Amino acid sequence: MVKRTAMYDLHKELGARFTEFGGWEMPVRYTTIKEEHMAVRQNAGVFDLSHMGEIRVKGKDAVEFLGYVLPSRVKSVKVGKAVYTPMLNENAGIVDDLIFYRIADDEYLLIVNASNVEKDFAHLAKHVGEREVELIDESAQWSLVAIQGPKAEDIVAKVAEEVNVREIPFFGFAFGKIAGMPVSIARTGYTGEDGFEILVEWDKGPELMKVLLEAGKDEGVLPCGLGARDSLRLEAGFPLYGEDMDENTTPVEANLMRFIRMKKKSFLGKEALQKKIEEDPLLRRTGIVMLDRAIPRHGSKIYKGDEEIGYVSSGTFGPAVGAGIAQVYIPYTLDKGTEIMVEIRGKLHPAKVVGLPIYRKDS
């Protein structure tokens, strides 16, 4: 059975077209992907992300446990701050990527990918061992609404009560109220723009989305679907789990080592990861821009001269770039600016290596 968020009826009212994603029936677009994409780059967009999972980790040993099961900083993360990290298995393969909030000294909340909630929960449970840790899957309890774009702060500031959103730092969060509803407001996102991800009680999701859309009317806010979310995250260089990485990928190939704390004494997958670093795998995730109008897609092969050198892990048309763009796995020895060819429907099309992110605000 395909699941629906609390906002399904609201999406319909707003004229959404739906798609299935991670077992959920989600809006793919309301108007057009380009229009929604540009609204986020220039003004603001509101997204329903309630399909994503929330797992609470708390108890006496929560710090030590998460410090072991996640390869990032954990213990030194202050209450009120959030961290992005991949989660690894024994082989350093990526089980999922997630954002965790430090709620209290002995309590964290993990925001995980919709399609991985059960897998992640089982993975965490498997490694708890004798530790005094409580794991709670709260995915059905929370609606998650993102507002992203340069005007997101002004819009949220209009409606937030009991919290000064302008003071929430990048990757920080605070509790407050919006239209009387208790919320957690985090300055995080997946678009490459400033913005917030707001947790609210499941049933209150539609009201929160309506309040944000209404508050942002004069700022040109638009409801945005997963189509724009995908093109925005692709331009911003963020990987999508299941497309750009999976359990056969380690953070070395996925170009996510900057989130890993190798200095930690131990964490799950550390030895395998150390070995992978020494192996120095050639193919690494990076970004390309097409030099003609063709559009690279997941699985397209990449050539340099006659030699096949890699593949596209995800691609689309990048509305802010104005060309086909892709995240690809190619030899890291290729410098930015190198011309390569992408095979699309049997024909080779020229592209240029640009690194990540693919789109930069000031460029």
Add this chain to the structure above:
Amino acid sequence: MNFPENLLYSEEHEWVEKIGPKKVRVGITDHAQSELGDIVFVELPEVGKEVTAGDTLAVVESVKSAADVYSPVSGKVIEVNEELNDRPELINEDPYGDGWIAVIELEDPSELENLMTADEYKRMIGEE
């Protein structure tokens, strides 16, 4: 949505306009462009290409995905809309006019009888 009475329609959402005894212009319907969303790239056939009804004639790409445009008739491609190379969005803006895709010289004009009228097409997509 708009479905001109003077055109014929295929089950795969292409339209056909008779512009000569053996010549037709083809494109995709208003319904098809609306389903696809913003069209950002069109791969046109080569002039001179021989097509059989049901063959891939062109590929239109939206931000999200690529979709084949099937030739609604058999014959030879004698003209393509080069304008789409620079302005693929013409298909969204004017699917029956400036957004045309190709002109095909018909092998067998009686093939047009296999296509639908505007009313039949509207019924098929549930617009009526």
